Amino acid sequence: MTTPTRRLAHLISASSPSDLPPHVVHEAKRSILNWLGAALGGCRDESVHLALSALSEFTGPPHATVIGRATRVDALNAALVNGISSNILDFDDCHARVVVHPAASIACALLALSQTRPVRGIDFLHALVLGVEVECRLLDPRTAQYKFAWSPTTTVAGMGAAAACARALRLTEQQIAWALGIAATQASGLRETGGSMSKALNAGHSAHCGLSAALLAARGFTGSESALEGVNGFIVAFGDPGDMEALVDAWGSNWHIELNTYKAFPCGIVTHPAIDACLELHRQGIRPAEIASVQLTVHPVAVRLTGRENPAAPLEAKLSVAHCAAAALTRGKVTVREFDPDAIADPQVSRLRRATRAAINEAYAIDEAQVEVTLADGRTIRKHVDHPVGSLERPLSDGQLEEKLRALSEGVLTDAQVNALIAAVWSLDRAENADVLADACQALR
Amino acid sequence: MTTPTRRLAHLISASSPSDLPPHVVHEAKRSILNWLGAALGGCRDESVHLALSALSEFTGPPHATVIGRATRVDALNAALVNGISSNILDFDDCHARVVVHPAASIACALLALSQTRPVRGIDFLHALVLGVEVECRLLDPRTAQYKFAWSPTTTVAGMGAAAACARALRLTEQQIAWALGIAATQASGLRETGGSMSKALNAGHSAHCGLSAALLAARGFTGSESALEGVNGFIVAFGDPGDMEALVDAWGSNWHIELNTYKAFPCGIVTHPAIDACLELHRQGIRPAEIASVQLTVHPVAVRLTGRENPAAPLEAKLSVAHCAAAALTRGKVTVREFDPDAIADPQVSRLRRATRAAINEAYAIDEAQVEVTLADGRTIRKHVDHPVGSLERPLSDGQLEEKLRALSEGVLTDAQVNALIAAVWSLDRAENADVLADACQALR
Numbered sequence: 001m002t003t004p005t006r007r008l009a010h011l012i013s014a015s016s017p018s019d020l021p022p023h024v025v026h027e028a029k030r031s032i033l034n035w036l037g038a039a040l041g042g043c044r045d046e047s048v049h050l051a052l053s054a055l056s057e058f059t060g061p062p063h064a065t066v067i068g069r070a071t072r073v074d075a076l077n078a079a080l081v082n083g084i085s086s087n088i089l090d091f092d093d094c095h096a097r098v099v100v101h102p103a104a105s106i107a108c109a110l111l112a113l114s115q116t117r118p119v120r121g122i123d124f125l126h127a128l129v130l131g132v133e134v135e136c137r138l139l140d141p142r143t144a145q146y147k148f149a150w151s152p153t154t155t156v157a158g159m160g161a162a163a164a165c166a167r168a169l170r171l172t173e174q175q176i177a178w179a180l181g182i183a184a185t186q187a188s189g190l191r192e193t194g195g196s197m198s199k200a201l202n203a204g205h206s207a208h209c210g211l212s213a214a215l216l217a218a219r220g221f222t223g224s225e226s227a228l229e230g231v232n233g234f235i236v237a238f239g240d241p242g243d244m245e246a247l248v249d250a251w252g253s254n255w256h257i258e259l260n261t262y263k264a265f266p267c268g269i270v271t272h273p274a275i276d277a278c279l280e281l282h283r284q285g286i287r288p289a290e291i292a293s294v295q296l297t298v299h300p301v302a303v304r305l306t307g308r309e310n311p312a313a314p315l316e317a318k319l320s321v322a323h324c325a326a327a328a329l330t331r332g333k334v335t336v337r338e339f340d341p342d343a344i345a346d347p348q349v350s351r352l353r354r355a356t357r358a359a360i361n362e363a364y365a366i367d368e369a370q371v372e373v374t375l376a377d378g379r380t381i382r383k384h385v386d387h388p389v390g391s392l393e394r395p396l397s398d399g400q401l402e403e404k405l406r407a408l409s410e411g412v413l414t415d416a417q418v419n420a421l422i423a424a425v426w427s428l429d430r431a432e433n434a435d436v437l438a439d440a441c442q443a444l445r
Numbered sequence: 446m447t448t449p450t451r452r453l454a455h456l457i458s459a460s461s462p463s464d465l466p467p468h469v470v471h472e473a474k475r476s477i478l479n480w481l482g483a484a485l486g487g488c489r490d491e492s493v494h495l496a497l498s499a500l501s502e503f504t505g506p507p508h509a510t511v512i513g514r515a516t517r518v519d520a521l522n523a524a525l526v527n528g529i530s531s532n533i534l535d536f537d538d539c540h541a542r543v544v545v546h547p548a549a550s551i552a553c554a555l556l557a558l559s560q561t562r563p564v565r566g567i568d569f570l571h572a573l574v575l576g577v578e579v580e581c582r583l584l585d586p587r588t589a590q591y592k593f594a595w596s597p598t599t600t601v602a603g604m605g606a607a608a609a610c611a612r613a614l615r616l617t618e619q620q621i622a623w624a625l626g627i628a629a630t631q632a633s634g635l636r637e638t639g640g641s642m643s644k645a646l647n648a649g650h651s652a653h654c655g656l657s658a659a660l661l662a663a664r665g666f667t668g669s670e671s672a673l674e675g676v677n678g679f680i681v682a683f684g685d686p687g688d689m690e691a692l693v694d695a696w697g698s699n700w701h702i703e704l705n706t707y708k709a710f711p712c713g714i715v716t717h718p719a720i721d722a723c724l725e726l727h728r729q730g731i732r733p734a735e736i737a738s739v740q741l742t743v744h745p746v747a748v749r750l751t752g753r754e755n756p757a758a759p760l761e762a763k764l765s766v767a768h769c770a771a772a773a774l775t776r777g778k779v780t781v782r783e784f785d786p787d788a789i790a791d792p793q794v795s796r797l798r799r800a801t802r803a804a805i806n807e808a809y810a811i812d813e814a815q816v817e818v819t820l821a822d823g824r825t826i827r828k829h830v831d832h833p834v835g836s837l838e839r840p841l842s843d844g845q846l847e848e849k850l851r852a853l854s855e856g857v858l859t860d861a862q863v864n865a866l867i868a869a870v871w872s873l874d875r876a877e878n879a880d881v882l883a884d885a886c887q888a889l890r
Contacts, residue, residue, distance in 0.1 A: 047666060054664040055657070057561070058505040058519040074503040116502070149682035154630075182643045185599075186650055188633040190669070191677035198627045198668040201661075205631055205654075212500070216646075219499040221492060223643040224635070232636035237594035 004229045004244040008134065009177035011251050012163055017126040024255045025429055028125040031132075033401045033425050034093050034262040035086055035103040036067070036441055041266070041336060041408030042088040043068030043443075047197040051081050051204070064115045065438040068412040070445050075112035079161075079211045082108040083204025088197070089336060090318045091266040091408070095132075096259040096392040098139045098152075101269075103260070105157035106131035106164045108207040113214075114434040119168045121431030129257050131164030131210075134180075136256035138228070138235075142246035146239035148304075154189025154202040155238055159228075161210020162217075169218050181223020182213035184234040194305070195316040262401060264390035265334040267318040270302035273369035274321055274358075276388035278328035281373060281381060288330040288348050290375045294356040296325055297370040303358050310353075314339045325371065326352035335407070367391050412443055449674045449689040453579065454621035456696050457612050462571040469700045470874055473570040476538055476577075478846045478870050479707040480548040481512070481886055483536040486711070486781060486853030488513030488888075490533045492642040496526050496649070509560045510883040513857040515890050520557035524606075524656045527553040528649025533642070534781060535763045536711040536853070540577075541704040541837040543584045543597075546714075548705070550602035551576035551609045553652035558659075559879040564613045566876030574702050576609030579625075581701035583673070583680075587691035591684035593749075599634025599647040600683055604673075606655020607662075614663050626668020627658035629679040639750070640761040707846060709835035710779040712763040715747035718814035719766055719803075721833035723773035726818060726826060733775040733793050735820045739801040741770060742815040748803050755798075759784045770816065771797035780852070812836050857888055 002010075020028075042048065043066070052071065060074030067082045083105055086092070092101035110124055110131075119127075135156040137143060146152060162183035166176040186209040193199040217223065228234050229244045265275050274296050298321065308320035317323045317339045327338040330348045343349060361370075370384045387393040396404065402422055409418045421440040428437065447455075465473075487493065488511070497511065500522050507516075509523030512530055517523070528550055531537070537546035555569055555576075564572075580601040582588060591597060607628035611621040631654040638644040662668065673679050674689045710720050719741050743766065753765035762768045762784045772783040775793045788794060806815075815829045832838040841849065847867055854863045866885040873882065 050664045050666045051661060054660045054666065055521075058521045060503040060505045060519070074505065076500075076503045147682055149677040151630075178641075178643075181638070181641065182646065185596075185635045185638045185643050185647055186633050188631050190630045190672065190675075190679060190682055192669045192672050192675040192679075193626070193630045194669075194677075196623075196626065196667040196669045198623075198630050198666070198672075201627065201666070202630055209650075215499045216496060219495045221495045221499065221643070221646070222641040224637045224639075224641045227635065227637050227643075230635075230637040232594040232639075234635060234637075237592055237635055 003226045004247050005180055005227055006177050006225050007248045009173045009180060011248060012130055012167055012176050013173040015130060015167070017122045019252055020126060020129060020255065024129060024258060025125055027257050027260060028128050029425050029428060030262065030398065030401055031093055031103040031128065031257060031260050032107060032428070033405055033422070035107045036421065036425070037405035037408045038089055038091040039067045039082060039085040040405065040412050040441065041091060043085040043412060045085070045088045047088050047200055048081060048085050051084055064112045065442045067441045068443050070443050075116045076208055076212055079108045079112040079207035080204040082111065083207040084200045087203035088200040089266045090268060091263050093260050093262050094269045095136055095256065096261050098136045100135055100139050100156065101153045102132040102135050102160065103128065104203045105206040105210060106160045108204070109161035109165050109211040110168060111438050113165050113168055113211060115438050117169065119434045121428040121434045123168055124434035125429055127164040127168040129255055130167050131160035132257045132260070133255060134163040135160035137247050140246045142242050143244065144235045144239040144242050149191055150238055151189040151191045151193065151202060154206055155187050157203065157206030158183040158187055158209040158213065161207050162213040165211050165214035166217065169214055171214065171218055175217045177225045178221065178223040179214045179217035181225060181227035182216055182221065183210050184227035185223070186213065187234055194319050197315070199315070259392060261390055261392050262396045264396060266336050266339065267324055267334070268306045270299065270366065271306050271321045271324040272388035272390060273367050273385040274298055274371060275324050275328045275334050277369055277371040277383040277385045278325045279332065280383050281371060282329055282332040286373060286381060288352055291329060291352060291373050292355065292376050293374045294325055294329065294352060295372040296321060296356060296358040297361050298358055299364045299366045299368065300360045300362060301366060303360055307358065311344060314341065314344070317344050321358055322353045322356040325356050414444070448671045449692050450625055450672055451622050451670050452693045454618045454625060456693060457575055457608050457621050458618040460575060460612065462567045464697055465571060465574060465700065469574060469703060470570055472702050472705060473573050474870050474873060475707065475843065475846055476548045476573065476702060476705050477552060477873070478850055478867070479538050480531055480552045481866065481870070482850035482853045483534055484512045484527060484530040485850065485857050485886065486536060487533040488530040488857060490530070492533050492645055493526060493530050496529055509557045510887045512886045513888050515888050520561045521653055521657055524553045524557040524652035525649040527556065528652040529645045532648035533645040534711045535713060536708050538705050538707050539714045540581055540701065541706050543581045545580055545584050545601065546598045547577040547580050547605065548573065549648045550651040550655060551606045553649070554606035554610050554656040555613060556883050558610050558613055558656060560883050562614065564879045566873040566879045568613055569879035570874055572609040572613040574700055575612050576605035577702045577705070578700060579608040580605035582692050585691045587687050588689065589680045589684040589687050594636055595683055596634040596636045596638065596647060599651055600632050602648065602651030603628040603632055603654040603658065606652050607658040610656050610659035611662065614659055616659065616663055620662045622670045623666065623668040624659045624662035626670060626672035627661055627666070628655050629672035630668070631658070632679055639764050642760070644760070704837060706835055706837050707841045709841060711781050711784065712769055712779070713751045715744065715811065716751050716766045716769040717833035717835060718812050718830040719743055719816060720769050720773045720779050722814055722816040722828040722830045723770045724777065724779070725828050726816060727774055727777040731818060731826060733797055736774060736797060736818050737800065737821050738819045739770055739774065739797060740817040741766060741801060741803040742806050742809070743803055744809045744811045744813065745805045745807060746811060748805055752803065756789060759786065759789070762789050766803055767798045767801040770801050859889070
C-alpha cells in the first residue's frame with residue numbers, strides 16, 4: 001500500500017532540476033530576491049538581537065551566516081534566526097491563490113544547509129520550488145479545510161523546508177517520507193502570535209524544524225509514513241480532510257511558485273488593496289488635513305486579521321488596516337518607516353486612524369478594496385482597487401524587486417555587496433555551489 | 446484586562462516551594478526517579494544514537510549531560526536528546542485522571558537548564574510540580590476537548606517545560622506570560638507518530654521548545670499574552686474551548702502531581718490492565734502451550750490506540766495489546782526484553798498473538814480489562830482487572846521505583862553510580878545545586 005505521504009516522497013525524490021521550465025527557475029530567483037530583501041531589512045530588528053543573545057551560549061560551530069550581520073552560528077540556529085529576520089517586517093512573498101508566504105522558512109533552511117554540505121545553485125532553486133509545491137498542496141482547499149486559528153504559512157512551513165532540504169541532501173524516497181513525517185509532528189503556529197515577536201519566530205522555528213527533520217531522516221531516524229493523511233495525522237489534526245489526491249495530482253504540469261507574488265508594502269497582505277487606494281487618493285492631491293473621515297470597504301478576512309483600531313507598537317500597526325490607510329493618506333508612501341513608533345504617534349496619522357472605519361463586503365475578492373474619504377467641505381471621493389500593486393495582476397518587475405532589496409539593505413550591506421548579492425541571485429542556476437548566496441549576504445559588521 | 450494566560454503567569458510567578466506540602470515534594474521525587482529510570486533504560490536505543498549523530502555537528506559548548514552516556518552537548522540539544530531517551534521505551538509516568546505522561550519533557554528541560562544556571566534542588570522540584578500543574582490544567586476536560594489526533598502529552602509538554610524553566614529562572618510575570626506564549630505557538634505532536642521514532646522525538650522536541658521559550662522570554666523576546674485562550678490561540682486551534690477558569694481555579698489546594706502514577710510495563714498505558722490479567726493467569730499455572738485462544742475485553746481507547754494485530758518492530762509491539770497479552774501469557778513477565786525483535790518473532794508469542802482478539806466494552810473504565818483464555822481441552826478461564834499494578838489504586842512503592850531504575854540502568858551505570866543517583870533524588874530538596882542530578886546520571890563510557 002502506497003500512502004499519499006509516501007507518494008509525495010516519491011515525486012520529490014524522482015524530481016529533477018531539468019523538469020523546471022526557465023520561467024519557473026526565474027520565479028524561484030525572484031522569490032529569493034524578495035526573501036533576501038525582507039530578511040536584510042529585518043535583520044537589525046530588536047527581535048533578532050534578542051534571539052541571538054539568548055541562543056549564543058548554545059550555538060555550535062559558526063558555519064552558517066546570520067543574514068545581514070557579521071556573526072555566524074551553527075546551521076540550525078542560523079535557520080532559526082534568519083527566519084525571524086525574514087518575517088519580522090511582514091514584507092514577505094505571498095502566493096496568489098493559497099494563503100501562504102512560502103519562501104522564508106524553506107529558503108532559510110536551504111541557505112544554512114548549503115553552508116554545511118555542497119549544494120549546487122540549480123539544486124537550491126529546484127529544492128525551493130519543491131518546498132513551495134509541498135506547502136501549497138498541503139494548503140490547497142481541495143486537500144483540507146483548516147481552522148482559522150492556525151497560521152497557515154507556519155503550519156506547513158516545516159514540511160516545505162523538510163522536503164526542500166531532503167531533496168537538496170539527495171535523500172531516498174524512504175528518507176524523504178520520514179523527513180515529512182518528522183516535520184509533520186512538529187508542525188505548529190498560532191495566529192494569536194500576531195502583534196508579538198513570536199509571529200516572526202514561527203518562521204524561524206519552522207525552518208529549524210524542517211532542516212533538522214531532513215538531517216535526522218538522513219541518518220535513518222524514522223517518522224510516520226502516513227503522517228500527512230493518517231487518521232491521527234497532520235491533516236485531521238489541523239482541519240477537515242478533503243481529497244488526498246490533491247497532494248500529488250497533476251504534479252509537474254504547473255508549479256505553485258509560478259503564482260508567487262511579492263509585497264509592495266511591509267504589512268499584512270490583506271491591507272494592501274486599501275493602501276493602494278489611499279496612495280492613489282494622495283497622488284490625486286488629497287491632503288490629510290482636508291480629510292474628515294475615511295470609510296474602507298474590504299473583504300471579511302481583512303477585518304478579521306487587521307481590525308486593530310489602536311495599534312500601540314510597530315508589530316501591531318502592521319496588522320491594523322486603519323493605521324495602514326491613515327499612514328498612506330498622510331505620507332503618500334508605506335515603507336518600513338510608516339510603522340515606526342514615531343509614525344504611529346504622528347498626530348495627523350493618529351487623527352486619521354481614529355477617523356477611519358472598516359466595513360465588510362462579503363462579495364469582495366480578498367485583494368479588493370474601496371476607500372471613500374469625506375473631506376472637511378463635505379465632498380466625498382472614492383477609489384476602488386481590484387488588485388493592489390504587487391499582486392499577480394500587477395506584479396513587481398525584476399527591477400522593482402531589485403529596488404526593494406536595495407532599499408531594505410541600506411545601512412546593512414554596502415552598495416558593492418548589494419550589487420554582488422543581486423548578481424549572485426540572478427546567476428544562481430549556474431553557481432557550482434549555492435553557498436555563494438550565504439556569503440553574499442554576510443555583513444561586514 | 447487580565448487574560449487567563451496572564452493570570453496563570455501570575456500564579457506561577459507568585460508560587461513558592463514553601464507552598465508545597467511534604468507529600469507533594471515526595472511525589473515529585475518519585476516522578477524524577479521514574480523518569481530517570483525510563484531515560485536510563487532508553488538511552489542506548491538506536492534512536493538516541495541516530496539523533497546524537499545527526500545533531501553532533503551543530504552542538505554548542507558541551508555543558509549538559511546526555512543521560513546514561515559519557516557525551517555532553519549544549520543544553521538545548523541535551524533537552525532534546527534526553528527527551529527521546531525518556532520516551533522511547535514507553536515506560537513513562539502517567540497521570541491518573543488526565544491522559545498525559547507529564548514528567549519527561551519538563552524534567553529534561555530543567556535538567557539541562559540546571560547545568561547552565563544555578564538552580565537549587567528544591568527549586569527544581571518546585572518547578573517540576575508547576576510544569577505538571579500547567580500541563581494537566583491545559584488538558585483538564587473542563588478547559589477544552591481536544592481532537593483525538595493530537596498526542597495530548599506532547600501538545601502541552603512545551604508549555605509545561607516553559608512554565609517550569611521560567612520559574613526556575615525566576616522570570617517576572619510578564620516574562621512567564623511571554624514564555625507560555627512562545628511555547629504555545631510551538632505546541633505540536635501527532636498520535637500518528639506511534640510506531641516510529643518520532644513519537645519519542647516529540648518528547649525531546651517539547652523539552653527543547655519549552656527551554657528555549659523560557660530563555661527567549663528571559664531576554665525580552667515577546668509572545669502573545671492571550672496565547673492560550675485567545676480566539677486564535679492554543680485551545681481554539683487544538684480543540685473546543687470550555688471554561689478557562691479551569692486553568693487557574695483552586696490553585697494550590699491540591700497539586701496534579703499527587704495523581705501521578707508510574708508504569709510497571711514498558712508499553713502503552715492502556716494495555717496495562719490486560720497485561721496484569723494475563724500475568725495473573727500465568728501465575729495461576731496456565732502455560733502458553735495449552736492456550737487455544739485469548740479473548741480480551743477492554744476500554745474503546747485501548748483498541749483505538751493499541752489495536753495493532755501484527756506488529757513488525759519493537760515500537761509497534763509496544764502499541765499492540767495483542768502482543769502485550771501474548772508476551773505476558775508466554776513469558777510471565779513484560780519487561781523491555783518482551784519487545785525485542787526476538788520476542789516478537791518467538792513462535793509461541795506469535796501464535797498466541799494471532800489467537801488473541803480484543804473486544805470493546807463501552808462501560809469499562811480505561812484501566813479495566815478482562816481476559817478469557819480458552820484452553821485446548823475446551824475449558825475457559827477468566828480474569829478481570831479493575832486497576833492494574835502501577836495505577837493510583839495499586840501504586841509502585843518507593844522501593845519498587847528504585848528497583849525499576851536499577852533494572853533499567855543495568856549496563857549503563859555502575860552499581861555505585863545507581864546508588865548515588867537514587868540518593869541524589871531522595872535528597873534533592875536539600876541540594877544546594879540541582880546539577881548533582883545531571884552529574885549523577887552521566888555514564889563513564
